[in-house]
Each structure stands twice: as structure tokens, then as C-alpha cells.
Amino acid sequence: MIDTRSDAGIKEIKHGEIEFVNAEFQYPSRTQKVLDNMNLKINATMKVALVGHSGCGKSTTAGLLLRLYEMTKGQILIDGVDIKDYNIR
Numbered sequence: 001m002i003d004t005r006s007d008a009g010i011k012e013i014k015h016g017e018i019e020f021v022n023a024e025f026q027y028p029s030r031t032q033k034v035l036d037n038m039n040l041k042i043n044a045t046m047k048v049a050l051v052g053h054s055g056c057g058k059s060t061t062a063g064l065l066l067r068l069y070e071m072t073k074g075q076i077l078i079d080g081v082d083i084k085d086y087n088i089r
Contacts, residue, residue: 009087015079016044018065023074025060033072034060044079 023038034057042048050058063069064076067088076083 007087007089010081010085011087013078013086017077017079018042019077019080020061020064021075021077023064023076024072025057025064025069026072035064035071038074 018040019042020038020040023035023040024033025035026033034055038057038061040061050061052058060069064071065083067083078086
């Protein structure tokens with residue numbers, strides 16, 4: 001569970017490199033995985049666009065990065081640090 005009131009964790013992102021490592025996610029109300037073993041690395045200075053058909057995981061990927069959801073399996077790293085180690089407050 002994500003605690004939005006906690007003061008614990010890293011409070012500053014230094015560079016901004018983002019990496020999804022073997023990311024899996026499935027909404028509790030669905031049987032099919034939205035993300036299945038996704039690997040993606042975005043360098044800190046890059047701009048990217050996620051494109052694809054409806055239901056392919058574009059908004060889910062953004063929601064996981066913003067910590068609106070917890071992944072089923074895998075990690076999201078920012079500057080090599082697990083996203084769970086950052087303070088979201």
C-alpha cells in the first residue's frame with residue numbers, strides 16, 4: 001500500500017533516468033495482464049511518446065510511474081533507485 005502521508009524516502013530526483021525492469025501489472029478486476037515483462041529505459045535528457053491501440057498500457061505505464069498503482073512484479077528505477085524508495089509526498 002502506498003502511504004501518501006509518510007515523510008520517509010528520497011525527496012529529490014537528481015538526473016531523471018527512468019527504467020522499467022521486467023514490469024508486470026494487472027488490474028485487480030481483470031484477468032489479463034496490462035504489462036507483461038516490460039523493459040524500457042529512458043535517458044534523462046530524452047523525450048518519449050507512448051503510442052499504441054486502446055488498452056495496450058500507455059496510461060497504465062504513466063500511472064505506475066506516478067505511483068497511482070503498485071506493480072504486480074518488477075521494478076521502476078529512477079536514477080538507478082527503486083521508485084518505492086522515493087518520497088511521493
